[in-house]
Amino acid sequence: MKEELIESLGKAKVSQSESERYRHSRDESSHPFIEPDFVVFPENVEDVVKVLRLANEHVVPVTPYGAGSGLEGQAIPINKGISLNFDRMNKVIEFSPEDLMITVEPGITRLQLNEYVNKHGLYFPIDPGADASIGGMVATNASGTTAVRYGSMRDQVLDLEVVLANGTVIHTGSKAKKSSSGYHLNGLITGSEGTLGVITKVTVKLHGIPEKVIAARCTFQTPGECAEAAQVVLASGIQVLRMELVDAESIKQVNEYGNYSFPEEHSLFFEFAGAPNIVEEEATVVEELMKELGCNNWERANSSKERADLWKARHEMAYAFKHIKGKVSTGSDSCVPISKLAEMVVFGRELLEQSGLIGGVFGHVGDGNFHTIAMYDPNDPVEVEKAEYTNEQIAMKAINLGGTCTGEHGVGLGKRKYQVTEHGDALELMKSMKTLMDPKGILNPGKIFY
Amino acid sequence: MKEELIESLGKAKVSQSESERYRHSRDESSHPFIEPDFVVFPENVEDVVKVLRLANEHVVPVTPYGAGSGLEGQAIPINKGISLNFDRMNKVIEFSPEDLMITVEPGITRLQLNEYVNKHGLYFPIDPGADASIGGMVATNASGTTAVRYGSMRDQVLDLEVVLANGTVIHTGSKAKKSSSGYHLNGLITGSEGTLGVITKVTVKLHGIPEKVIAARCTFQTPGECAEAAQVVLASGIQVLRMELVDAESIKQVNEYGNYSFPEEHSLFFEFAGAPNIVEEEATVVEELMKELGCNNWERANSSKERADLWKARHEMAYAFKHIKGKVSTGSDSCVPISKLAEMVVFGRELLEQSGLIGGVFGHVGDGNFHTIAMYDPNDPVEVEKAEYTNEQIAMKAINLGGTCTGEHGVGLGKRKYQVTEHGDALELMKSMKTLMDPKGILNPGKIFY
Structure with missing residues (x-):
């Protein structure tokens, strides 16, 4: 495989160095690190097509990697294989200020994008906190503090260029602000965490900077x-x-x-x-x-x-929590109807008290989305269990109240166990769509579904 | 089939009367009328499950029928079979004013829904003009004059109950305002025009009535x-x-x-x-x-x-146009990036002048979505061709400018011919999803795809 990757892409785009493999073994979550076999640095859509064709032929997993700021392990290559790093695909392709619209490559980060458009009086308001890559934000349907006004990533996406598992390149939408034409692939790929295709271009809405x-x-x-x-x-x-x-x-x-x-x-x-x-x-x-x-x-x-x-x-x-010595953080990300939020927030606070762990409750209360953060010693099995119990109780209660286990972080590794409860028979449909679009299971395997 | 339908549902829910078959042969478009073999009036989700199980077993087409106000023939049962009329499924299931949210059956119309919620200071703002059924509005991803502020139906849908071709009942979302859990089935079913499943419940956002x-x-x-x-x-x-x-x-x-x-x-x-x-x-x-x-x-x-x-x-x-004697109307529904709108509007006006047909240009210019209406004599082949030519030129130019052939009416029958041009290789993916979810092709066959 290594020879074929190098032959197809050139040596400068393929790395097996220990440092790169380590860097691509993790994200900002507390999920265990797993190193990929290779890190590939595509420079354009053709490179991505080449990688996917080879990977599909050899049945090698491909895990996209943006800024590594995810919180549910989406970028961790748990079945090893190829980590596809988008650092070199971070250009602006087309900027159309009069349409409040821009097309970028997925590796550009949120702050880089804003630096580019701010001087035209425009901004891209979705703010998950971290300086995430736009591709990663699309893949997880990220949102954050401004979702109460602007919605999530899915509400910003007008079109995506996507490479399917077999190397076919498609566009999921158009540059029109609304459309009733065909199935809504924009919405399907957004939030699919790299399991249905690899995003190579993103067209999003921009907004005027408030006066x-x-x-x-x-x-x-x-x-x-x-x-x-x-x-x-x-x-x-x-x-x-x-x-x-x-x-x-x-x-x-x-x-x-x-x-x-x-x-x-x-x-x-x-x-x-x-x-x-x-x-x-x-x-x-x-x-x-x-x-x-x-x-x-x-x-x-x-x-x-x-x-x-x-x-x-x-x-x-x-950051304040993360500086507590000897502890790592884990958290919940549930979202419930607004009328249930007070109940959930009180429940989360009580669970933390009962657990005895240091932790906080905070969140985007205009959306019904809130987080708990719990600090635990990863080497103390009792603390690990307490932290996990807290997260589970919150996720299950949110689902029981008509909500979701994840408002903005995505399913990744940690929320897989709630998918049956949350989606019921729809989960089988989702799995069959995954099999349809990725029959060999090479696209970010082990994410969303077990 | 008739005996089995009656045995399963009871006589009062199945009609083969000439008047019912005629009523269900058409919508507000100028597409030719085609009568179904049966009209079925389900009263709950169990009835819909029974119909789909029978239809799937016997390979009989099922075409959902809301208010009959569609503009692209979505409700016309072009392969005959069953017209599934939702008049009797028009109840409010759960109203949660504090969550700005309501769950209704799909047969309730837009004005009925507003009558219900207006007294609580809330409204459902999506306004396609006609008093369409909410189920039909979801199925076509309808919008209208208020989309510039509130978006389309897809932006309102929080959850759908959907019966799949094999009779499985799924929910596509939750009651949370945002979610990153699983694939976005809400968006997929919205706008799928009854080709992937039959909608039996709709949970949508409501908004405060402006002071x-x-x-x-x-x-x-x-x-x-x-x-x-x-x-x-x-x-x-x-x-x-x-x-x-x-x-x-x-x-x-x-x-x-x-x-x-x-x-x-x-x-x-x-x-x-x-x-x-x-x-x-x-x-x-x-x-x-x-x-x-x-x-x-x-x-x-x-x-x-x-x-x-x-x-x-x-x-x-x-209405003014429709009262011109001896003529029927046809129209276009393209949507383009705002910066291309002036060019498109001028182009549409010029095409109408050249055609010699009486016609107008109007639309939701805040979205880049505009319509032409052209009046023609359906018995005059020259006028028919001129009207069709005008529509085609507009649709193709919109697609070439990065837009879509349909901003809000849906594909139905009349926009199928533009789907390859607009979606390219993504159309094959859409077709494979259709085959996955409806292997026998019973769900509104002949719509969106040929």
Whole structure:
């Protein structure tokens, strides 16, 4: 296989070095590292076609690798084979500012894309936190803090160029803003985690940079009250840009880690964005609503520096936990109907208390999507079991309440066990689609399904 | 087959009457009428399962029928067999106002649904014009005048209950607002026109009724100027509720038909909706923008009566054309990137002039989606050919410009011929998915694909 890869692609695009194999053995999750046999660096769609044809012929697994920032092990080549790294496919192919649209290669990262379009007054608002690659964000249907306003990746994708397992290149959509033509392959490939095809081009919507942004923060007595307050904001019809819950324990970690003195209470963070008059009005209305609900510590920031300070506790939270010595983090990513969110958030907080693990509850409460983070010692079987139990209880309760085990991280390795419960007989259909499109099972095997 | 249907469902749910067969032979398109052998009126999902099991066993086509308001022949049972009428499955199953969400049976119409939820301050905004059934709207991924603000049906669907060809019942999503779990079957079934499964329940998002609505209208010298003006509004970031182009010829037809005296010029219609202060601001900004671009006849209306009058020329346009004696209508439904819209609109207007047919150009210019309507004598082969030629030229040009042959009507019968050009190799994948999910080809055969 190695000889054929080198013969087909040239030596400079194939690596078996220990350092590259190690780098491609992992992502940001706590799943065990597994090294690929080869790392291949395609430079264009033709290279990807060559790799897939060879891999399909020899039945060798192919696992796409973007920025390695995934949280469910999607980039880990658990059956070894080829890790397909998109670092060299990170160019802008076509930028059409008047159509609020851009076509890029999948290896470009979110911040690189924004750097490119920001000077034209446009931005790509989907923000999963990490500087993920656009291809990876499509593959996992990523979202994050701005989904309450802009939706998920799937809502941004207009067209994808995709190489199928047999090397056929297709386009899944068009450059029209809406379409009723044929089956919706855009939506099918988005979120398919590299199991149905390899993405080689991405056309997404762009949005105008809001003229003004106002940030605000307030606190409540319980995480449940925060969730209920978020529900009131949604019902008001005000289109917040971001609305995030961070619980008291998480704020405490941030204070310890960064030497801050934020009020260690359950907090709701807001951003309003748009035309100046309109955002002023929005911030004022939300302030009134929150105060009617009995919030404390309402604070508001206008300048970009003030906003950054105000949101610091949210931004630094994950890092604060990760600096606890001797522990690694695991987390949940469930999403439920808004009316069930308060119940879920309280349940998550209680589970963490019961487990005795250090952990936090936070999330994108405008979508009903929230996370728990639990810190455990990977060498202590009791802690491992407690962390896993917490995640499982949350995922199963979310599914029972009509929600999903994963709002934005994807299934990858860790959420496979919930798929039967969540999808029932639809799971068999999904598996048969996988077999149809990848009969030899070379495309990111072991992800989504066992 | 008749005996088995009656034995399984009871006599009251199966009809072979001439009147029912005639009613189910057609939709609102000009495609030839074809009568089904039977009309079946299921009352619940179990009935649909029984019908599909029998049909699959006997290899009898099943064509779902909602309100019969489709525009591409999707409800016409071109291979005869069973027309599955959803009149009796029109109930609300679960209404969750606090989640801005409702689950309904597919036979409920858009206006029935709105009547149900309006008293709670909520509405279902997707408006294709006709009082279509929700199931039909999902099946065709319908949209209409409000898509510029709310997107298409696919953007509203959270979950579907679907009966597959073999009688298996699946759910395609969940009640969570976003999900990265499994393949996106919601998006796949939405827009699949009854070719992959039969929809038996629909869970959709609802939205708060805007506190205030302002309507406005202005005119420009050319349809191209209207399209360019629409692009300027989009670029401003103002979220209009509706933004519609109606060309001078269409206004002339409305004036003749309704005895009005609207200015017979190329017109742009607007609606702004939201909190009072915000919509006032929006209407004022757009007025300034339009006047800078040299519009004429700017008029604005606040009360609901005034708004209805102002928009009359838009609302009555299709009917005005349809009252031309001895002619029937056909039309195009292409959607292109916004920057190509002016070119397309001018092209459409020129084609109509060249054809000598009476016709109009209008559409949802905020989405890049526009329609031509051409009136022809179905008994005059020359006129038939001219009408068809016009449609074809528009569809092919839209595809060449990176757009689609159908923005909202669906493929049905009339757009099948463009599918290879538009989708290329992806069409083979779509066909293989159809074969996977419906191996005997009983589900609405002859739609989307030949």
